[in-house]
Amino acid sequence: MGKVEKFEDLEVWQLARNICKTIEKLLRETPLGKNYALANQIERSSGSIMDNIAEGFGRGGNAEFHNFLSYSKGSTSELKSQCYRAWDKELIKSSDFELLIAECRKLENKLGAFMFYLRKTDLKGIKFKKPGADQI
Template sequence: MDLAAKVYEITDKFPKHEMYSLADQMRRAAVSIPSNIAEGKGRRTTKDFIRFLNIAKIAKGSLYELQTQCILSNKIGYLSQEDFRLIIKMCETLEHRLSALIKYLKHAN
C-alpha cells in the first residue's frame, strides 16, 4: 500500500498530458500487488492465500514494469533522482517481503 500511495503522490506531479499514459501505467502496476494480496487474504484457506500470493509474486512483473517506467520517467525528467531511488528501493523491499511471506506460509502449513 505504501508503494502504491507513493506512486500516486509522485505521478500527481507529472505533466497533465501524461495522466492517461505513463502515470496511469505506473499507478496500475503499483496497485496490482496489494490488490492481489488483499484478494488472497480474503480466501478461506492458507493454501488459497498462498496461491494468491504466488499471483502477486507473478505480479512481480508489475514491480519490474514499474521499475522500468521509473527509469524512463527519470530519464525524461518527470521523476527526480531522489524519488527514483525511493521507488526502486520500495520495489526491491516488497519483492523480498513477498518471497519471505510465501516461504513462511508454505512451511507453516
C-alpha cells in the first residue's frame, strides 16, 4: 500500500462505502425500503461504519484511530445482525443477504488486521510527526 494521505485512500473506507451503496440500492429496490424502522437502522449503522473510519483518520493519532476502527467494526457486526433480520422477514433475497454478509465479513477481517497493525507499529500518527520527518 502506498502512502495514505486522506481517508478516501483507505481500503477499509472504500469497502465500507461499497456496503453503503449496496444498502441504498436495496432500500430503493426491495421491500426493505418500506420497513421504515429497520431501513433507518440499517442506513444508520452502514453509514456509521464509513463515518467512524473517516473520523478516526481525521484525529491524527493512531490510538484514537484504533478506537474509531473498533467502533466501525462494531457497527459492521450490528449491520450483519440487521441483515439477518431483513432476511428473516423476507425483505431481501437470499442472494442479497449472502452478498452483504460476505462484504461485512471481509470488512471485519480488514478492520481487524488494520487494528492489529496500528497496535504493533511504532508510528504514532500525523499529529505526532516531527517537522521535516518523512514518516507519520
